[in-house]
Structures are given as structure tokens and as C-alpha cells.
Amino acid sequence: MNHSREIEVEGHIIDSGIMTRVFDRIMDMGGDFEIITFEVGKKKVDPSFARLRVFAETEEKLDLIMSELHRYGIRLIEADNVRLLPAEADRVVPTGFYSTTNHPTSIRYNDDWILVENIEMDCIIKVDPKNSRAFCIPLSKLRKGDYVVLGESGVRVIYPERPRETGMFEFMHGQVSSERPSETIVRKIAEELLKVKAKGQMVALVGGPAIVHTGAGDALATMIREGYIDILFSGNALATHDIESNLFGTSLGMNLKTGDLVTGGHKHHIIAISEVMRAGSISAAVESGVIKQGIMYECVKAGIPYLLAGSIRDDGPLPDVITDVVEAQDAIRSHLGDCGMVLMIGTLLHSVAVGNCLPSYVKTICVDINPASVTKLMDRGTSQAIGVVSDAGTFIPALLAALQHQKETSS
Numbered sequence: 001m002n003h004s005r006e007i008e009v010e011g012h013i014i015d016s017g018i019m020t021r022v023f024d025r026i027m028d029m030g031g032d033f034e035i036i037t038f039e040v041g042k043k044k045v046d047p048s049f050a051r052l053r054v055f056a057e058t059e060e061k062l063d064l065i066m067s068e069l070h071r072y073g074i075r076l077i078e079a080d081n082v083r084l085l086p087a088e089a090d091r092v093v094p095t096g097f098y099s100t101t102n103h104p105t106s107i108r109y110n111d112d113w114i115l116v117e118n119i120e121m122d123c124i125i126k127v128d129p130k131n132s133r134a135f136c137i138p139l140s141k142l143r144k145g146d147y148v149v150l151g152e153s154g155v156r157v158i159y160p161e162r163p164r165e166t167g168m169f170e171f172m173h174g175q176v177s178s179e180r181p182s183e184t185i186v187r188k189i190a191e192e193l194l195k196v197k198a199k200g201q202m203v204a205l206v207g208g209p210a211i212v213h214t215g216a217g218d219a220l221a222t223m224i225r226e227g228y229i230d231i232l233f234s235g236n237a238l239a240t241h242d243i244e245s246n247l248f249g250t251s252l253g254m255n256l257k258t259g260d261l262v263t264g265g266h267k268h269h270i271i272a273i274s275e276v277m278r279a280g281s282i283s284a285a286v287e288s289g290v291i292k293q294g295i296m297y298e299c300v301k302a303g304i305p306y307l308l309a310g311s312i313r314d315d316g317p318l319p320d321v322i323t324d325v326v327e328a329q330d331a332i333r334s335h336l337g338d339c340g341m342v343l344m345i346g347t348l349l350h351s352v353a354v355g356n357c358l359p360s361y362v363k364t365i366c367v368d369i370n371p372a373s374v375t376k377l378m379d380r381g382t383s384q385a386i387g388v389v390s391d392a393g394t395f396i397p398a399l400l401a402a403l404q405h406q407k408e409t410s411s
Contacts, residue, residue: 002057003055003056003057003058003059003061003062004053004054004055004056004062005053005054005062005066005076006036006051006052006053006054006076006077007051007052007053007054007066007069007074007075007076007077008049008050008051008052008074008075008076008077009022009049009050009052009072009073009074009075010047010048010049010050011047011048011073011158011159012041012047012048013047013048013050014040014041014048016159016160018072018073018159019050021072022052022069022072022074025065025068025069025072026054026065026069029056029061029064029065029068030056030057030061031054031055031056031061031062031065032054032055032056033052033053033054033055034052034053034055035050035051035052036051036052036053037049037050037051038050038051051077054066054069066152067152070152070155070157071101071103071157071159072157072159073103073156073157073158073159075156076153079108079153079154079156080108080153080154081108081109081110081111081154082107082108082109082125082127082149082150082153082154082155083149083150083151083153083154084127084129084147084148084149084150085097085147085148085150086144086145086146086147086148087142087143087144087145087146087148088144089144090142090143090144091139091140091142092142092144093124093139093142093148094148094150096150096151097124097148097149097150098124098125098148098149098150098151098152098155099122099123099124100116100119100120100121100122100123100124100125100136101119101121101157101360102119102120102121102358102359102360102382103119103157103158103159103160103359103360104119104157104158104359104360104361105119105125105136105155105156105157105158106155106156106158107125107127107134107149107154107155107156108154108155108156109127109132109134109154110132112132113156114132114133114134115134116134116135116136117133117134117135117136118135118136118137118333118337119136119359120136120138120333120356120357120358120359121356122356123136123137123138123139124136124137124138124139124142124148124149125137125148125149125155126142126146126147126148126149127147127148127149128147129147134149138329140326140329160360160361160383160384182390182394182398183398185388186395186398186399186402187402187406189343189365189388189399189402190399190402190403190406191406192341192363193228193341193343193399193403194403194406194407196340196341196363197227197228199340201338201339201340201341202230202231202338202339202340203228203229203230203231203339203340203341203342203343204229204230204231204232204233204335204336204339204341204342204343204354205220205229205231205232205233205342205343205344205345206233206234206342206343206344206345206347206350206351206354207220207232207233207234207238207295207345207346207347207350208234208235208237208238208345208346208347208350208392209237209238209240209241209251209346209347210345210346210347210369210392210393211238211295211345211346211392211393211396212238212241212242212245212251212256212295213241213251213252213254213393214346214391214392214393214394215256215393216392216393216395216396216397217242217245217294217295219396219397219399219400220295220396221293221294221295221297221298222298222400223396223399223400223403224295224298224299224302224304225298225301225302226403226404227302228400228403229304229343230304230339231304231305231306231307231335231339232295232299232304232305232306232307233306233307233309233332233335233350233354234306234307234308234309234347234350235308235309235310235311235314235321235347235350236308236310236311236314236315236316236317236318236321237314238295238308238347239282239295239296239306239308239318239320239321240269240272240273240315240316240317240318241269242294242295242296243272243273243275243276243282243285243291243294243296244268244269244271244272245294246291246292246293246294246297247268247271247272247275247290247291248262248265248268248271248272250262250265250268252265252266252268252269253265253266253267253268253269269315270315270316273315273316273317273318275290276290276291276318276319276320277316277318277319278290280319281319281320282296282300282306282318282319282320283300283320286300286301287300305335306320307322307328307331307332307335308320308321308322309321309322309325309328309331309332309350309353310322310323310328311349328353329353329357332353332354332357333357336354336357336358336362339358339362340362340363341362341363341364341365342354342355342358342362342363342364342365343365343367344364344365344366344367344377344385345366345367345368345392345395345396346367346368346369346392348368348373348376348377351366351373351377351382352376352377352380352382355377355380355382355385356380356382358382358384360383360384361384362384363384363386364382364384364385364386365385365386365388366378366382366385366386366387366388367388367389367390367392367395368387368389368390369389369390369391369392370389371387371389374387374388374389375387
């Protein structure tokens with residue numbers, strides 16, 4: 001193998017498994033490596049450092065290996081400035097553009113390292129030469145003449161390390177299991193949530209209609225009223241069935257207390273949408289007394305934002321639902337800047353949508369009764385997510401109880 005390059009990687013690279021991933025990827029892609037330096041941290045808080053020479057049969061294969069290793073935070077010994085090329089038209093990327101990860105990223109520009117702002121996965125890095133700033137933007141925001149970063153040269157990624165603090169993310173980092181002790185998991189999630197709130201960061205909840213169907217609507221409404229949730233991301237279904245349940249005591253026509261289907265109940269969700277249409281909006285329906293309680297009621301009363309993104313399956317939809325998908329993406333992004341934790345409960349599609357917009361350092365917990373849904377979120381790129389296999393009707397009331405208990409014991 002005649003072609004080679006030297007790379008470096010630094011941090012908690014052993015207990016985070018980064019070195020194992022680097023070695024495996026090189027060999028899986030038909031390359032080889034030589035360890036030049038390997039300095040292991042002597043204590044838990046000490047970082048480790050490694051310098052490797054990577055070999056490949058051709059320059060093209062070596063480029064491919066470097067591209068893969070780049071996402072684990074490796075860096076070339078001699079870093080060049082990034083290469084830029086202007087976009088030839090709106091939403092048309094230059095050939096060889098750099099596609100972002102959701103990990104913190106910097107670029108070398110004019111011999112200085114500058115942080116890429118608003119990082120998220122599968123986007124583009126746009127550079128503003130006048131102000132020496134770099135921005136992560138989706139394809140929909142690219143405009144003719146914008147300077148776009150090409151390739152991995154001059155780009156540095158900080159791969160997430162195993163958390164050093166004791167807590168939820170140390171307890172079950174990267175795990176999906178239905179066999180872990182549920183009471184312990186819920187208690188640790190409550191602890192993490194309160195830590196996030198104490199730092200002045202926001203907690204977002206991504207919720208699906210299963211929250212209402214399983215009878216957890218009252219518990220979520222209480223969490224909102226007591227200030228544990230700062231933003232609600234959802235769709236037409238959660239809001240519609242929440243309003244239906246508070247107008248008729250049903251969800252999709254089923255009595256939530258008895259589990260029996262109600263005669264004519266199949267029309268209840270349409271009536272609920274129509275009543276909100278008559279009022280003009282969810283907030284207007286609350287203020288006029290049409291909606292007297294529930295999740296959406298508490299959102300309006302608490303003044304917390306709720307973003308309802310529509311889909312092709314929606315009835316109605318409610319007047320508050322954003323039916324333009326690009327507009328919905330922008331609305332989600334505009335509310336994620338101060339989030340320290342996101343709870344995703346009972347909705348795969350909305351969880352993936354929000355997860356795609358999240359930086360990897362935001363603590364993310366996905367709760368679903370179907371283990372495959374939790375795994376799919378992680379496989380889609382939200383690798384920082386912790387999966388909890390549980391029913392929404394069990395999880396949310398248990399989380400509320402744990403939050404209230406910890407608040408009482410600490411006061």
C-alpha cells in the first residue's frame with residue numbers, strides 16, 4: 001500500500017469507543033494503519049491522544065477512508081484552509097460539497113478555526129467571507145452565489161464522548177432495552193430534566209396521539225402547567241384528540257375511562273376540529289371557553305410555543321397546523337437553540353423530524369412501546385438518543401410523579 005496520510009485523534013477516545021470505530025473502519029474499507037503514538041490518559045478525567053498513519057492501495061481509496069474517519073473527529077496533521085465554491089443557482093450544491101454531521105464542527109478559514117453555527121445533520125456549510133462566519137444551512141436555504149464548503153479538508157468534527165457525569169446518560173448511554181428497571185430509568189430521567197432546567201435550558205416534548213389514547217393526557221397537561229415542559233412539537237393528531245377528549249371524553253370515538261366505543265363517536269374528532277375552526281384558532285378556542293382543559297389548554301395558558309406539523313393523513317387539519325413542510329422545518333429550528341433536553345414520546349415520524357434538526361450534544365430520550373421505532377431514530381442519525389421501551393400511558397404519569405417527588409424532597 002503506497003499511499004498514506006497521518007492523522008490525529010484526541011479526547012476520551014478509549015471509553016467512548018472512538019479508537020475501536022476508527023480501527024474497524026480502516027480495515028473494513030480495505031486499508032491498513034500504523035500506530036505512531038498512543039498516549040493513554042492516566043485518570044478518568046484525562047484525555048488520550050493517538051497519532052496514526054493510514055495506508056491504502058490508491059489515492060482514491062485513501063480519500064474515501066479519510067472521509068469516513070472524519071466523522072469520528074480525526075484530523076490531518078497538516079490542516080489546510082477549507083475550499084469554497086459559490087452555488088451556481090438556488091438550491092443547487094457544487095459538486096463535492098461537504099455534508100454535515102450533527103456534531104459540533106469548526107472550519108479552518110483564513111488560517112483560523114471558526115465554529116459552524118446552527119449545526120445539524122445532512123446540511124451544507126455556508127461561509128460569509130465578509131464577517132468570517134460559517135453557518136449550517138439546509139438545501140432549501142441555499143441561494144445562488146453562496147460560498148459552500150467543499151470536501152472534508154479544513155473541517156474538524158468533535159465526536160461526542162461518553163458523558164463524564166453520573167446520571168441518566170452514564171447509566172444507559174446508547175442503550176435500547178425493555179428489560180432495564182423502569183422505576184430507576186424514570187427517576188434518572190427526572191433527575192436529568194431538573195438539571196437541565198436548573199441550568200436555564202429548555203425542555204421540549206415531541207408527542208404523538210398515543211399520549212391521549214393511553215390516558216396520559218392529564219399527566220402531560222400537569223407537566224406543562226407545573227413548568228416542566230417549555231416547547232411542544234407534534235402534529236394535528238395529538239392536538240385534535242386532546243381537544244376531542246376534553247369535549248367528549250373520547251379519543252377516536254373511544255371512551256377513555258371505560259375503553260368502550262361510543263355510538264356516533266367516530267364523528268367526535270371532526271366536530272372538535274370544526275369547533276376550533278369556528279373559534280379561529282386553538283388559543284381563541286381556549287380564551288372563548290370552548291376548550292376548558294387538556295394539553296393544548298395548558299400550552300395556551302402557560303404561553304409555551306406549540307408547533308403542529310401537518311401530514312398527508314390529517315383530517316381538517318386544525319387551523320394552527322403548519323401544512324408546508326419547509327415552513328414546519330424552519331419553525332422547529334427556530335425553537336431548538338436553547339433546548340438542553342428533548343423527550344420524544346409515541347411518535348416516530350415527528351421524532352425523526354425533530355431529531356434531524358438537533359445537535360448531538362442535546363440530551364435526547366425516545367420513548368415508544370415498539371423497540372424498532374426507538375432503534376430507527378438512532379439509525380437515522382440521532383445517535384445521542386437514549387431509547388426507553390415503554391407505553392406512553394405508563395411512562396408520562398410515572399415521570400410526573402418522579403418530578404413532583406424530587407421537587408418535594410429538595411424543598
